[in-house]
Amino acid sequence: MLYKAILAVLAVTCLSACQDFLEPESISTFDTNYVFSNVDDARKGVNAIYEPFGEDAFRSRLSNNMTGNTDIERQSGWTSSSDRYQIWDLEALSSNNDLRRVWNAAYQAIRDANIAIDGIENSPALASEDALTTRTMNHLLGEAYTLRAYWYSILAFYWGDVPYVREAPKAGNDFFLEKTDRNFILSEVIQDMIDIEGRMLWAEDLPYGIEQVNREYTLGMIARLSLQRGGYYLKPDLTQAREADYLDYYQIAKKYTEKLMALKDRPLPEDFRQVFLNNAKFISPVNSDILFEVPFAIGNGDVGWNIGVTVQGGATASHDYGSGNNYMAMPPSYFYSFDTADIRRDVTCALYMINTDGEIEFARGGISNIAQGKWSRWDLDSPPGASSAKGTGINWPMLRYSDVILMHAEAENELNGPTALAQESLKRVRRRAFDEADWGEKVDAYVADVSAGKETFFEAIVNERAWEFGGEMIRKYELIRWGNYSEKMAETVTTLKKMADSAMEGSGQYAELPDYIYWKVDESGNFVVLNPDTEVAAPPDDTWNREPWLIALNDEVTVYDEWILKDWRNYIDEGPKPGTVRYIFPVPEEAITNSQGTLSNDGYAF
Template sequence: MVNKMKNIYNSAKIIIASLSLTLVTSACSDDFMEPDSISTFDNNYIYSNVDDARNGVNAIYSYFNQDAFRSRLSNNMAGNTDIEHQSGWNSNGDRYQIWNLDALPSNRDLDIVWTNAYRAIRDANISIEGITASGNLENEDETVRKTMNQLLGEAYTLRAYWYSMLIYYFGDVPYVVAAPVAGDNFNLPKTDRNEILSGEIQNLIEVEENMLWADETRYGVEQVNREYTLAMIARLALQRGGYYLKPDLSQARGSNYQEYYTIARDYAKKLIDLKDRPLPTDFRQIFLNNVTFQTPVNSEVLFEVPFSLNSGDVGWNIGIEVEGGPTSSHNYGSGNNYMAMPVTYYFSFDTLDVRRDVTCGLYRINTDFEPEFIDGPMNISQGKWGRHLLETPPGASTAKSTGINWPMMRYADVLLMYAEAENELNGPTMEAQNALRRVRQRAFEDADWAEKVDQYLTSVSSSKDSFFEAIVNERAWEFGGEMIRKYELIRWGIYSEKMSETVEGLKQLADEAYNGTTDLPDYMYWKLDEEGKFTILNRNSRVVAPPDETWNQVPFLLDLHDDTTTYDEWILRDWENYINGPNPGVARYIFPIPTIAVENSQGTLQNDGYGF
């Protein structure tokens, strides 16, 4: 049933994407002499009934199935951070330029994101206008009325997502809020990012109460629902109230930032009050649900992108590495991992925190379908997903298109956003502490709560600053590999600071291992037990020698040292532009507007500021 739902939903998106593009092409043609053009007739018809209106809104979702999202925004472009990283200096390729913060205006990946973002926004505007003009928002038929209000909320929420991403990557951008009409001026200037975010937040505030909860919708968490929209209000409000990069490469935040922290707190709290749910106790199962195509409602995931069974890159460019191909002994295909976990992140976890070994993959799957230790400490993978866990092997020669959904928002995020906003406004109140407490409790066994939860909360709740640091750390441990850390570091204004801490931490680990003063694993020892289970002898500490010869020895922290450069080159260079860029101490995360967009704007847009 789940697979059927995914196929039906995504097929509809693809079909209606084509229809929507046809309508837009007609709407932008020169033949507009008659008062009612064919495009106007079709658009009016589509939004006159719930079935076709559903298809019209589905067109907005189709852009999740483009490379702009499925491999770029969802994961590739969201590094480097203190918990996820990739080397960008060893190639001039498009994604390497982005990882190295030195992308050119000709960068194809930036063009893909810019183009598809505005196509999604265009289709959202068409749906918003069509639904609003249909009269069905006040229809006497309750089913029609509720459905059309839900669809309107979906369109607004999806548009807000794309504007949020455009702002994170390009700063001020054109703010288009109307459906395209022939004769309009399509070359709009940039709008201040704060104005855009304020407008999108207000739109969501106005529509959320008329939306449906996930358990009231046809596709549950595979479509935008009221839970996700409430959570997006909080997320956007924290973005609006947070720090951002100005064209002079200084960091700023609005003088009214507390107003937006209030919105974030209130709407996170509204979701908690109206639709609270216990956090699932099994942290690993949250992500195993993605791989096995399970989509429970009223649980952890509020909304996830529903990739069809022949689409999506989860388990291809993110997740546990799988060596496959036609000569392999298994039929699971090949999976890479473009974003590794710094070993500093691995050792930042409490050793009893169950999230660490779910999040940080220390093994890969070889061609014999056996787990083996990763190739050094720079290749710790996102362990939350893996194509080798698919219930039906996709084929020995497969790679992309695993069908694994991508989670966009989890309930733990709502709890931590509430705790953060409440702390910013009032300090570490008991309400803020209890929200953090719920997330911490799942991370540890009940027997450890007294020390790891209660005592920990007491120690970090002595001040607003110490509680904020606890939130920064908790979000790292909770969401590693989910590729949202970049946006958090930006809005906190500590992006460069955290990159510097990471490099210094890696150097310290290397020095201590080389000098023989570390208590951490300079080598790790692993084997497959008699049942074929992958076992590591010393995940947490250094051992002088293994108990017997059945253990494989691999350099771990010692691998961070280089006899020529002292430290491995990736330590010295992966984060360099984040620390000592055009303005040292400030990460220039803003990228140039793509060349084609600048050229097509007829002089309206240009790449000014940010050192471009």
């Protein structure tokens, strides 16, 4: 609905702002020249760009539903034909309402960014004699450029070439634009951020800290989009391509990760769990791991509703925390990819849930429903009510410093191989994952081993990013730019089948893993699993509960559970081109209709 949105702006003269950026309120009936003539109103004008983060298109779709399936997150799209199931199964129609919502949200944000950019760049306040005014206006301009870049990055991942709008909507503009090459778009928005980042403010100097776009986030986004631009992408003929200048963009990623690490380095917080617990406690520390997080106000946001630990609530529940579910389970192949000493596993992968009595117990669904453990509405200090569901107010992390460090390791390796510089960045992230007593083996020796060559180091980066960012729903974008999406899906299915075979045959590669696991709640109220990594004949006493584990991967009729056979089928060998994941979706029908003939769904076997 890009074109309707732009035309609608011509009929109104007010801009939207938001409390905590996500609660819209009208600021003025004056024109943009007035709005961007002073810092306070310009702030409100830029706030309008944040508004789509509070809509369903982002808070439930982009932050969760749109990002499956991968090798570390999954959902069964073949069990229904409704909108989100179509997306999970890579069979989305142009009539899909979720696609329409995301497309419209992206162009709404881009429209408002263009208005803000035009207003600020033409504002006398940008060159004010007052240094604070000039500094603030420059930072606001950086926010607008960065947010616009984010949405174009998303459009490129989901639709490839798209209409490219850089001008604020004005009478006489061409509102019916054809598609522009995604590489051209990415190159331009990367350059926009490069040109402005030096005039932006650090989170510690901003009133909302990491709850608004800041200089460290923009530096990180320069690197992230550069790796996207330098990575692989799907062409309309369903071949994968990479531009000849891709190393130039790895060089940019290296330069700007190093710039952030030089100007604003910070130790990674030692407590990995606390990084995400802070989201539920409404604690947003600056100069820490999270660089920018979407600031959901109470009553907004779906974290802890459709992503995170399951909490059973409702009117009959004995607790007041409400209901939360998990739409994206983690396959046991991912759970068992972790080193057993890696503290991130038990933070990332939750084998438990909270029932209506407020008691912790083994998760319903067992091995097919390992939840993202980083977030839970149960961690809220103020229970939102027994019948509550959406709107937890838990913030969503958009970029972490550990991501910057690993992007640095990846870029350095691509350019120069596994140098000491690349190795140290990988070590920095792994040190937090293990007790210091284990660093000799799990960090130093491990990194030395994977540094035998450029390819082995790259595979180590692929694995490390899985372990570090599981549940944060960025894996899809990584597999796309690495060009190994189908390969990793095939590996996942093969591993799951081998696990099922070992459980049935009592032999094979995974024979030591448990067919059944035993769990209980200890005297301190902690959920404890006796044997998460090994088979035991029987528990030590009758206080333990037994649950099927690897044995549950089998099915008497289909041999393997249907989800193993079907969740990734269109990612591997049943899509329009076997061995290639068609992750590009059709342009929404509404956008095609409103384009008056300039847009169509050609290519990609649509």
